[in-house]
Amino acid sequence: MKRAALYTRVSSCDQHPETQVLDLRQMAVQRDYEIVAEYTDKISGTKAKRPGLDQMMADARRGRFDVLLVWASDRIARSVKHFLDVLDELNRIGVEFVSFRENLDTGGPLGRAIVVIIGAIAELERSLIVERVRAGMRRARLEGQRIGRAPLVLDNLAIRQDRQRGLSLRQIAKGHSVSTATIQRELRKHATTPGEHAA
The missing domain is CATH 3.40.50.1390 (Resolvase, N-terminal catalytic domain)
Incomplete structure (x- = not known):
């Protein structure tokens, strides 16, 4: 039952x-x-x-x-x-x-066929939405608009000076409104730059 x-x-x-x-x-x-x-x-x-x-x-x-x-x-x-x-x-x-x-x-054969049709309609609708989004992004690029987040611009000199003054990674990150991982990455990147240790 x-x-x-x-x-x-x-x-x-x-x-x-x-x-x-x-x-x-x-x-x-x-x-x-x-x-x-x-x-x-x-x-x-x-x-x-x-x-x-x-x-x-x-x-x-x-x-x-x-x-x-x-x-x-x-x-x-x-x-x-x-x-x-x-x-x-x-x-x-x-x-x-x-x-x-x-x-x-x-539960019957006709009903199951209707479910298949409904599923196909739903999938078509999802595909059309995705295509509309992609078309909008292509048009925006052609018009010179930026897609996605703006690139992160950091004051590398200020970050290094903060570190030389003895600030912690967390303090520096908070001061520059970024994550501590971003600060670590920036410090590592510039640590290998010639003449860095003289800065």
Whole structure:
């Protein structure tokens, strides 16, 4: 017997999730699922913070249930991208997704095919984002803009003088707003320079 979790959401506090819950419980009985957890959010679907959904995903990652039942796909996600992300993660951790209204079941062959398509769409979206970033960086370089952090400019003479005055590496690093490793590297680099010891 598969362990099932129910997730329901209603948009405002004056709505009741009981209708959704009854449909999902009936579905679980028909499919011979054992309901081990129920999660509910009374909040707008566009809100990022949803305690019920967050707890459900945390329990899914812990392997607490095998199947997630929802009344409709739009109950679980605040956007198409969010829905794809949730479905992709559930698929990766081996939790089946069943939607009552759309009759979507990722445990069946058609549902698994949909997951593959969704995964391909998500991968395409990630690739497009990476390509847009790279194109933006290429354009910035062509326009003469610097990419990444500006090179570190240090006052080497002042660093050596600080060291000759007996300051510790930590004190010198703090005074020049850099790490002690950077100060060590600079001192080593100039220690081999001809005439350095006469400075």
